[in-house]
Amino acid sequence: GAGVSQTPSNKVTEKGKYVELRCDPISGHTALYWYRQSLGQGPEFLIYFQGTGAADDSGLPNDRFFAVRPEGSVSTLKIQRTERGDSAVYLCASSPNLGSSYNEQFFGPGTRLTVL
Amino acid sequence: KNQVEQSPQSLIILEGKNCTLQCNYTVSPFSNLRWYKQDTGRGPVSLTIMTFSENTKSNGRYTATLDADTKQSSLHITASQLSDSASYICVVIPTSGTYKYIFGTGTRLKVLA
Numbered sequence: 001g002a003g004v005s006q007t008p009s010n011k012v013t014e015k016g017k018y019v020e021l022r023c024d025p026i027s028g029h030t031a032l033y034w035y036r037q038s039l040g041q042g043p044e045f046l047i048y049f050q051g052t053g054a055a056d057d058s059g060l061p062n063d064r065f066f067a068v069r070p071e072g073s074v075s076t077l078k079i080q081r082t083e084r085g086d087s088a089v090y091l092c093a094s095s096p097n098l099g100s101s102y103n104e105q106f107f108g109p110g111t112r113l114t115v116l
Numbered sequence: 117k118n119q120v121e122q123s124p125q126s127l128i129i130l131e132g133k134n135c136t137l138q139c140n141y142t143v144s145p146f147s148n149l150r151w152y153k154q155d156t157g158r159g160p161v162s163l164t165i166m167t168f169s170e171n172t173k174s175n176g177r178y179t180a181t182l183d184a185d186t187k188q189s190s191l192h193i194t195a196s197q198l199s200d201s202a203s204y205i206c207v208v209i210p211t212s213g214t215y216k217y218i219f220g221t222g223t224r225l226k227v228l229a
Contacts, residue, residue: 033215042205042219091159107159
């Protein structure tokens, strides 16, 4: 498929564990974004990558959250010492570039994280 | 207070009927406003995009309006179909940080046969 893909689709973990969520953007898209969507809420911005670098990580809630994109394509969102409040759907989006404010972000299906 | 507020929170209508969803925002200045449809278990998909100078934009049975003076937008769905059942999210893109979409909480629409 040509869309944004995310794995796993569902992840159940225990409080205190470490998790990694993966995002495969649309081929050729240089910009990649992570959002968190809590139940009944709209997505909230976490971090934005332009190429390999995190251009804006101001949305990461605390230092337990970290994201990488080492080769400018696939990105991994890493959460350490998970807490029950981390339970949410984590959405990834990509866009061709940041040249225009009308650049559309294409979203993946999300990973539903449940922390028990 | 959310920068993008939507109403109603949820809505149930019969197939074939029309409906209008509302979005009030405080984000200013902004470059464009979008409406997204999010099916259960899926990522949001763009329906319409309007710049701050546009008043209306249509996409098939979906028509979005924008009043930048009152900071209100609406999404009108005509002749609803069962497949319209989804959450509809209003998104405002601020002029600064144009990648940092600001999402509303959405309206959950259920279309019944």
